[in-house]
Amino acid sequence: MKIGIQGTLGSYHHQAADLFFNSEEFILYEYESFKKVAKSVSKSECDFGLMAIENTIAGSILPNYSLVTKYNLQIVGEIYLPIQHQLMALPGTDFDKIEEIRSHPMAILQCDQFLEKYNHFTIRETSDTALTAKKIKSELSRNIAAIASQKAADLYGLEILKRNIQTFHKNFTRFFVLAKETEPTNDFDKASITFATPHKSGSLANVLNEFVYLGINMEKIQSIPIIEKPWQYNFHVDISFETIQQYEELKKRILIKTDNLKILGEYKKNNPYLLKELEYIDLKSNF
Ligand SMILES: O=C(O)C(=O)C[C@]1(C(=O)O)C=C[C@@H](O)C=C1
Incomplete structure (x- = not known):
């Protein structure tokens, strides 16, 4: 299996790959930019690519959201990595x-x-x-x-x-695991979707109300500028749910309330740090 990462051996992307594919055999391919990682997956040079998407201190890496759609990639997994600089x-x-x-x-x-x-x-x-x-x-x-x-x-x-010079000790980066195509599966409890809504009062709220109605948890919402349409935005939303039926029903209901609804990926939720406190060993900084 070939995995493309942004960076060199020893980078945080390398650590994310180790964590996600832990027991599987893989060869790492090092790329100097996120764009090159995305391209390598879209051209099937790599089977999977790893891409940082957000960090708890620095926020979202907006250009990476656009790379996922520009290169038609599927999000097939996620990994949350503690980052200690x-x-x-x-x-x-x-x-x-x-x-x-x-x-x-x-x-x-x-x-x-x-x-x-x-x-x-x-x-x-x-x-x-x-x-x-x-x-x-x-x-x-x-x-x-x-x-x-x-x-x-x-x-x-x-x-x-x-040691540990990050501004906050609890510093995490979330990475997307990207692939060109995916086999259909029912083994998922999280999805990333993107859509636009008309510039009308309440149009986004109307969509979000469907999440509430169906008991679907919105884990993140991120607006991404549509480059060719100044001051218009796509919303990128990560949702998690108990059953696939809830998710299927949601897609039906929001299709008519949104423009350009796209599914970017359906995958297993993988955030061990969301609800429980992480046990930190020797996390004292010395600056
Ligand atoms: O330079 C690295 O080691 C990387 O893996 C890149 C990167 C990033 O793009 O955000 C990954 C995780 C950390 O948030 C800092 C840097």
Whole structure:
């Protein structure tokens, strides 16, 4: 099985792939952008692609919603990953000597408070956290630190200078698992749908009332600008339900109340952190 990820071995996408496909055999294909991951799945270069879609600190990655529809991909699964960022540099580096910090823009956003506290650093955005760590090692870059995972530090032999520097300890990123086509199945309790509603008072509320009527849980609603139609939006909605009948009934009922209703994916709900508190071991930051 071939899996496309945004990033390099040791990236958070790599960890998400390990978690989702844990016991299955797979080969990872590294891509430098989300667009390339989407393309690789649509051209069947990869069987599945992993794509970060939202983070509890930094919010939604809006362009990724558009990639799912642009490349006609199916959401076949989801994974919620705890994200703990470490500041790392070449072994023996003194924290006070660090002049520049490099990382993926999302990781930088998630460490905003740390970076504000030590505001003398030059911040440089890079394409992924693990590649940044890898390059610091291969180019023997002195006085430069990366924000990346513990796994990246282990893989590339860097030393951790500051631990768990994300602004909130409970930092999670949700990833979509994408495929080109899916076999029909009844083994799902969550779906991602998208639709537009007319610019009329109450039109969105009318749709949402159907969710209430059928006892369907809306887990997320995200408006996405329709690029070719300024100030018009598609709504991307994630819903979960007890029975497929509820979901089938919902689709029938909202078809006439929406424009361009599309099903982006039907999959198994997979958020172990939604209701229960996660047990954190040694999650103290030291900044
Ligand atoms: O750079 C990486 O390691 C990634 O996997 C990218 C990414 C992202 O795109 O949001 C994944 C999870 C974290 O939220 C930070 C960065």
